[in-house]
Amino acid sequence: MSNPSSSSELAVVIENHVATVEICRPPHNFFDYDMIKAIADAYEALDHDDAVRAIVLCSQGKNFCAGADFSSRDTWSNDQITSTAGQLYVEAARVFSTRKPVVAAIQGAAVGGGLGLAMSTDFRVTCAEGRFTANFARLGFHQGFGLSVSLPRIVGMQKASWMLMSGCRIKGEEAVQMGLADELTTLDNVRNRAHEMATEIALSAPLAVESIRATLRDGLAEDIKRITDHELAEQDRLRETDDFKEGLKAVSERRPAAFARR
Numbered sequence: 001m002s003n004p005s006s007s008s009e010l011a012v013v014i015e016n017h018v019a020t021v022e023i024c025r026p027p028h029n030f031f032d033y034d035m036i037k038a039i040a041d042a043y044e045a046l047d048h049d050d051a052v053r054a055i056v057l058c059s060q061g062k063n064f065c066a067g068a069d070f071s072s073r074d075t076w077s078n079d080q081i082t083s084t085a086g087q088l089y090v091e092a093a094r095v096f097s098t099r100k101p102v103v104a105a106i107q108g109a110a111v112g113g114g115l116g117l118a119m120s121t122d123f124r125v126t127c128a129e130g131r132f133t134a135n136f137a138r139l140g141f142h143q144g145f146g147l148s149v150s151l152p153r154i155v156g157m158q159k160a161s162w163m164l165m166s167g168c169r170i171k172g173e174e175a176v177q178m179g180l181a182d183e184l185t186t187l188d189n190v191r192n193r194a195h196e197m198a199t200e201i202a203l204s205a206p207l208a209v210e211s212i213r214a215t216l217r218d219g220l221a222e223d224i225k226r227i228t229d230h231e232l233a234e235q236d237r238l239r240e241t242d243d244f245k246e247g248l249k250a251v252s253e254r255r256p257a258a259f260a261r262r
Contacts, residue, residue: 007038008024009023009024009025009034009035009038010022010023010024010035010038010039010042011024012042012045012046014046014049014051014052016199016202017051017052017053017054017199017202017206018052018053018054018055018056018195018198018199018202019042019046019049019052019054019055019056019100020055020056020058020195021039021042021043021046021055021056021057021058022058022059022060023035023039023057023058023059023060023065024059024060025059025060025061026059026060026061026062027061027062027063028061028062028063028065028066028069028109029059029060029061029063029064029065029066029114030065030066030067030068030069031065031067031068031113031114031117032068032069032084032088033084033087033088033091036088036091036092036095036117037091039057039091039095039117040091040092040094040095043055043094043095043097043098043100043102044094044098046098046100047098047099047100050206052100053100053201053202053204053206053209054100054101054102054103054198054199054201054202054209055098055100055101055102055103055198056102056103056104056105056191056194056195056198057102057103057104057105057117057121058104058105058191058194059105059107061108062107062108062109063107063108063109063110063111063114064104064105064106064107064108064109064110064114064118064130065109065110065111065113065114065117065118066108066109066111066114067109067111067112067113067114067115067135068112068113085144085232085235086232089144089145089146089228089229089231089232092116092120092145092146092224092228093146093221093224093225093228095117095120096120096146096150096220096221096224097221099210099213099214100210101122101123101198101201101209101213102120102121102122102123103121103122103123103124103125103194103195103197103198103201104118104121104123104124104125104194105125105190105191105193105194106118106124106125106126106127106130106132106172106181106190107126107127107129107130107187107190107191108129108130108131109130109131109133110130110131110132110133111131111133111135112133112134112135112136112144112145113144113145115132115133115134115145115147115151116143116144116145116146116147116150117145118132119145119146119147119150119151119154120145120146120150122213123182123183123194123197124175124180124181124182124183125181125182125183125184125185125190125193125194125197126172126175126176126181126183126184126185126190127172127184127185127186127187127189127190128171128172128173128184128186128187129172129187130171130172130175130181130190131169131170131171131172132163132169132170132175132180132181133163133167133168133169133170134147134151134163134164134167135167136164136167137164137165137166137167138167138247138251138257139244139247139248139251140238140241140243140244140245140246140247140248140257140259141235141238141239141244141247142231142234142235142237142238143164143231144228144231144232144235145228145231146223146224146227146228146231147160147164147231148227148230148231149220149223149224149227150220150224151163151164153220154179154180155178155179155180156179159178159179172184182197183197241262242260242262243257243259243260243261243262246258246259246260247259
């Protein structure tokens with residue numbers, strides 16, 4: 001059955017103790033404040049539904065979440081961007097605060113903030129077409145969405161540092177090898193396998209699962225709240241640089257950036 005928190009851009013369906021939370025912004029599912037708030041609201045509602053024991057986070061279209069749509073920000077002032085990002089990170093902390101385990105189905109790209117959303121989940125299923133990218137430095141920018149905390153927790157400091165500083169693209173098979181994702185399957189089976197994993201979790205005692213998860217993630221939501229304040233301050237500082245402007249221009253023109261350290 002559909003959950004009351006469903007909308008035209010986020011569908012929530014509950015079946016056999018598993019809630020499916022589906023992002024409906026194909027093909028790229030660019031994220032913004034409204035999307036992250038909708039996910040946080042859905043998670044909060046599901047936390048209070050005793051029939052739900054696990055969640056599958058998935059999306060329609062080619063990509064899981066291709067990050068932010070920078071092309072829509074051309075006319076925004078820096079104050080508007082800062083305010084919106086600050087509000088978004090408040091909602092991001094709420095996403096990390098959910099009590100129910102979440103399995104993500106990652107088809108296509110999880111880029112920038114989309115990677116941050118993927119890292120908020122407990123388990124990730126992907127495919128050969130999956131791509132995981134922390135592209136912030138390539139934009140002349142600082143990472144956000146709590147990736148400063150969540151990414152090292154999942155892959156270790158060395159691999160996280162490499163991803164954040166290089167902005168490299170990690171494909172599905174390598175993602176599983178390095179722990180970014182937990183399972184590799186075919187593109188057409190990604191969502192099915194995520195549901196199988198969530199269903200397996202749902203067979204366990206729900207109070208025990210929530211207790212175990214709370215212990216394993218102890219302090220994570222609080223760390224996300226703390227680190228996103230720092231991430232936002234660094235993003236504000238770097239947004240004023242010529243390198244950031246060049247990074248955005250280079251991406252839009254599909255060419256290597258010519259950074260000048262200013």
